[in-house]
Amino acid sequence: MKVAKFGGSSLADANQFKKVGDIVKADKNRKFIVVSAPGKRHDLDYKMTDLLINLAEAYINDDKYKSYYITIMDRFSKIIEELGVPTTILTEIEELIQSIMKDDLSNETTIDSFKAVGEDSSARILSAYLQTLGIQATYKNPKDAGIILKNDPFGAQLEEDSYEKIYQLKNEEGILVIPGFFGYTKEGHLTTFSRGGSDITGAIIAAGVKADLYENFTDVDAVYSVNPSIISNSKEIEVLTYQEMRELSYAGFSVFHDEALYPAFKEKIPVCIKNTNNPSADGTMIVANRKPDTYNDNCVVGIAVDAGFKSIYVSKFLMNREIGFGRKLFEILEDEDVSFEHAPSGIDDISVIVRDEQLPVDKEQIVIDRIYNELHADTVSISRNLALVMVVGEGMKESIGMAQTATNALGDAKVNLEMINQGSSEVSMMFGIKSNGIHRAIKFLYRAFFE
């Protein structure tokens, strides 16, 4: 039994809905279908979720929201008309939006409720369309599916006891079409995952019903070994492990939401990334373990890069002997509400790498002053415009010369290394470089590991 999730590009217009209908029809094992909101139809288009966020914000701020409302309803109306499904669905969507406006909800719940309209409507439309194809399909609201969430500033998180109820979905007749991206708190308030979170819903359903496979349909044939916008024709990845995917998505591989890996990993459900526009392509499998014979010659599966970091450099003579120095440093960051990513250290110095948004420019001086005053550091400075390059592959474990190949390539690219970090799992090597060196670094690394 399979769970199939379709992303926004797979549901961008009526034609895409039809492709989804064909895919569902083609395999009887596809019992649970999870959907995103309609995505962009072309580069200059808007995602439905963005339009809904605009509508929500205008509504809350008492601004003119009618034009957003009309654009949203026009788009749904066109999809419904072209698919030939009952127009009562459009009335249901209208009523859904009206009810959010009538209810006396907190601003947060109002915004989340508007955001959820995209996925909710996709699920209603798709189940009605599948019925016109003679498939027994039912729309299932996440509340009835058992998706109970707790609020979190970074996006809702699942209440672990949800899984028992989700497991019961197996006993239901026919195909269930479930909207992704949202659920309900124990108190009954609607709440959403972070952006792109329909992947998380799909993974939760797959883990909950203990599916044989979680298929994640998107608009690419596979996960590529490097960003194809930097290296065109970059190698497609056939299979990678959860950990490799986690490391790659950390540094910018956005094809699968990184939070969606955990539920799949927990139950060891294999994930297959597939293309709605080319469903016969094999896609990329994400699995718990892969056999060494699937490692390519150089052991590296992918190279990712993410910009938008800065580093806080702190040096103090005899830092290595000062008990509690690290704790006090991290306490200052905790006090100032700064979350850190990595902290490579030397004998007398340490660099703390943070994402730019964690340390806005107006907070920099406060942090620098506190480190000087409270820790009596010799030097404290901030280096900006950092990017992290990750070279990832399970095959690198105990493989000799990997760092040498990477650093030679970066040297040939004339890219200065500000930081090098290799976790003891040896699944990835991380290099901190200036953002303006990204393209050169990736080109030379790709050449060294894949060509």
Ligand code: ASP
């Ligand atoms: N529609 C939501 C978004 O655009 C969630 C998703 O597509 O997965 O973020």
